[in-house]
Amino acid sequence: MTNIAVVGTGYVGLVTGVALSEIGHKVTCIDIDQAKVERMRRGESPIYEPGLDELMTKNIQAGRLFFTANHAEGFTDKDVVYIAVGTPEKEDGTADLRFINQVAKDIATNVKQDVVVVTKSTVPVGTNDHILSVIKEHLVHNVDVQMVSNPEFLREGSAIDDAFHGDRIVIGADAGYAGDMIEDVNEAFGIPVYRTDVRSAEMIKYASNAFLATKISFVNEIANICEKTGANIEDVASGMGMDGRIGHQFLRAGIGYGGSCFPKDTKALAQIAANHDHSFELLEAVIRVNNEQHRSLTNKAKEAFGSLKGRRIALLGLAFKPNTDDMRESPAIAISQELLLAGAEVVAYDPIATENAKRVMPEGVTYVSTAEEALRGADAAFIVTDWSEIKSLELRAYEQYLKEPYVFDGRNCYSLEDVASTSLNYYSVGRKAVVNGKLVETV
Numbered sequence: 001m002t003n004i005a006v007v008g009t010g011y012v013g014l015v016t017g018v019a020l021s022e023i024g025h026k027v028t029c030i031d032i033d034q035a036k037v038e039r040m041r042r043g044e045s046p047i048y049e050p051g052l053d054e055l056m057t058k059n060i061q062a063g064r065l066f067f068t069a070n071h072a073e074g075f076t077d078k079d080v081v082y083i084a085v086g087t088p089e090k091e092d093g094t095a096d097l098r099f100i101n102q103v104a105k106d107i108a109t110n111v112k113q114d115v116v117v118v119t120k121s122t123v124p125v126g127t128n129d130h131i132l133s134v135i136k137e138h139l140v141h142n143v144d145v146q147m148v149s150n151p152e153f154l155r156e157g158s159a160i161d162d163a164f165h166g167d168r169i170v171i172g173a174d175a176g177y178a179g180d181m182i183e184d185v186n187e188a189f190g191i192p193v194y195r196t197d198v199r200s201a202e203m204i205k206y207a208s209n210a211f212l213a214t215k216i217s218f219v220n221e222i223a224n225i226c227e228k229t230g231a232n233i234e235d236v237a238s239g240m241g242m243d244g245r246i247g248h249q250f251l252r253a254g255i256g257y258g259g260s261c262f263p264k265d266t267k268a269l270a271q272i273a274a275n276h277d278h279s280f281e282l283l284e285a286v287i288r289v290n291n292e293q294h295r296s297l298t299n300k301a302k303e304a305f306g307s308l309k310g311r312r313i314a315l316l317g318l319a320f321k322p323n324t325d326d327m328r329e330s331p332a333i334a335i336s337q338e339l340l341l342a343g344a345e346v347v348a349y350d351p352i353a354t355e356n357a358k359r360v361m362p363e364g365v366t367y368v369s370t371a372e373e374a375l376r377g378a379d380a381a382f383i384v385t386d387w388s389e390i391k392s393l394e395l396r397a398y399e400q401y402l403k404e405p406y407v408f409d410g411r412n413c414y415s416l417e418d419v420a421s422t423s424l425n426y427y428s429v430g431r432k433a434v435v436n437g438k439l440v441e442t443v
């Protein structure tokens with residue numbers, strides 16, 4: 001059992017803290033947001049993440065999981081401090097290290113014993129060295145501080161499962177005892193550990209996210225060409241994925257990736273390259289393709305309707321992916337902006353993310369509390385997020401509620417054969433359209 005503090009209780013920090021307490025460590029989670037801390041003390045997760053509340057409550061009751069807004073209290077007697085604060089994007093695309101720098105100072109001024117500092121946050125190559133120098137510069141007590149880079153690979157919506165069944169745990173440490181100590185801390189997860197130096201660990205995180213984003217932009221480009229050639233992206237992706245060297249994962253064509261990480265991490269890596277006089281052409285193209293892909297549904301609707309002026313569009317799903325309330329960089333934002341700009345009226349529904357959506361979506365969007373309400377009287381439906389509730393909506397519902405039978409499906413939720421037996425006009429991604437019960441090429 002190790003005494004651990006986790007600084008920052010967002011998607012990563014809270015899941016990390018809960019998972020470490022579940023395998024037997026004594027964990028104190030620290031956040032500057034007092035209201036969040038109070039909710040967590042009651043066993044309520046401030047974020048929507050399946051399975052998290054239950055596991056939190058269990059470990060609070062077992063006396064292994066604590067929450068505080070006071071850094072000095074949180075760091076008392078801790079051997080390990082995890083940093084899990086945000087590293088958002090600055091205007092120029094680089095990572096904003098404001099929160100990281102603050103935590104480094106918080107650690108320096110409050111720790112009274114030797115400590116291993118573990119960076120979970122995604123940070124540019126060289127940042128761990130920078131964190132150590134900030135800590136040393138502000139250190140109040142004469143203690144030893146060692147750094148470990150331990151990037152996080154969990155996905156929102158399946159974060160608990162990922163924490164216990166991830167593919168690897170990357171531990172980046174230079175000389176000293178710290179790497180072995182963090183390997184011991186993680187032993188009970190039973191996940192393969194990959195040891196490397198600090199800078200390689202930092203790069204593994206960006207390279208992994210950039211590679212996954214590349215797969216998505218690649219498959220979206222293939223989908224765009226499928227639409228022009230009459231091929232079917234679902235069949236193409238399945239056939240590609242059967243090659244073990246390619247694999248089936250991250251070949252789902254759609255409306256482009258969103259979320260709190262792929263958009264910011266791809267830009268940050270391109271900037272890291274640029275800072276070292278390297279132009280990362282491939283990654284720049286991945287980003288451009290993704291931005292363009294956000295427009296694909298609206299472009300199809302413009303083509304089908306001629307003009308979207310005065311058209312009422314039902315947006316089904318707002319979160320950047322299912323099973324999360326996270327709206328950061330959700331394609332729903334860009335899609336709504338495009339629709340409003342084209343003079344359309346936007347009525348939106350999401351099973352979970354509506355409150356967060358209201359904070360980041362453009363002004364002028366109307367929110368309703370069921371899919372049916374969104375569809376009723378609309379000229380077209382846009383399927384934006386493939387929540388199971390939305391995927392399982394009967395095709396009959398669109399026929400029944402829509403004023404005009406137009407569905408623009410950004411997630412390929414329905415089979416073309418099923419749609420062909422309805423009265424719907426259906427446009428999806430990388431597949432033929434269905435118009436008047438017939439499969440037709442879109443160009």
Ligand SMILES: NC(=O)C1=CN([C@@H]2O[C@H](COP(=O)(O)OP(=O)(O)OC[C@H]3O[C@@H](n4cnc5c(N)ncnc54)[C@H](O)[C@@H]3O)[C@@H](O)[C@H]2O)C=CC1
Binds near residue numbers: 007099
């Ligand atoms: N969200 C995700 O799925 C993943 C995120 N990451 C990385 O993990 C890091 C954290 O991401 P999220 O959990 O999404 O962030 P988040 O923005 O959801 O949460 C960050 C939390 O840190 C708190 N905080 C800020 N400064 C603090 C301080 N000085 N002391 C204590 N608490 C402080 C904030 O109040 C907030 O609750 C980022 O670098 C991100 O790139 C990595 C893998 C997955």
Ligand SMILES: O=C(O)[C@H]1O[C@H](OP(=O)(O)OP(=O)(O)OC[C@H]2O[C@@H](n3ccc(=O)[nH]c3=O)[C@H](O)[C@@H]2O)[C@H](O)[C@@H](O)[C@@H]1O
Binds near residue numbers: 153258262
């Ligand atoms: O660094 C991070 O924050 C995390 O970023 C992603 O996780 P996440 O953003 O939660 O979700 P993903 O499932 O990767 O989806 C990201 C976006 O790509 C889209 N996507 C994903 C897969 C696919 O085949 N097609 C596709 O369009 C999703 O709809 C979503 O908008 C990575 O998968 C995690 O390994 C990583 O830890």
